[in-house]
Amino acid sequence: PNALLLNSTSSTTKGLVALPPVTNAKTGVNRLRFQIKAEASNKLGGTIEIGFVGSLTDPNKFVVKQEVTASVYSYTPIIIDLGTFSSAPYANINLAFRHKGTNTYGVYIDNVYWETKTLCQEPRNLKALNVTENSANITFSAPSSIPANGYEYYLSTSDQEPSSATSNTGSIASNQSQINLSGLDPHTKYYVWMRSSCASEKSAWYDVPA
Secondary structure, eight states: OOOEEEOBSSSSSBOEEEEEEESOGGGSOEEEEEEEEESBTTBOOEEEEEEEESOTTOGGGEEEEEEEEEOSSSOEEEEEOOOOOTTOOOSSEEEEEEEOOSSOOOEEEEEEEEEEOOSSOOOEEEEEESOOSSEEEEEEEOOSSOOTTOEEEEEESSOOOOOTTOOOSEEEOTTOOEEEEESOOTTOOOEEEEEEBOSSOBOOOEEOOO
């Protein structure tokens, strides 16, 4: 799959990429979800800033809202609530990523979503442990608000992220913190996503980092 590698040649020459303009950034009803990983196992610590630009012809008008650092050479899911942009004088806002330039190590960015926030919180810190040819354990951290109907998971040999309408492969109760996968085909790469199943809605899918 494709991903964007963002870096800088110095602290004064910062790589920047802008997303398509959005009209609802000021409302605070959406959030930004994406994944990052370090450029290489020996190039950890690259930092990107998340914010917006009001002019695509003048990158110096970049306004920083938050920053994240790629400290591991594997994809880490990031969810950022950018709040409201009440101070932004622009009708349309281009959300943007900018390399901070404190070092030149690049940061891979992938799977970027500008999506509506929900009250149903995702499970976090998903990890694949005890992986064998035909089994694996998926551990996770429960959200601060435990989902009433537990958790659903989706298992696939494709890296295509499931949609909100995708049927789950299985589910576990809200008091459990591990999924035990068995009967897997040897020499096959699997992708796993999880989501919370709350009383009246479901969270977005959250994936196990590759």
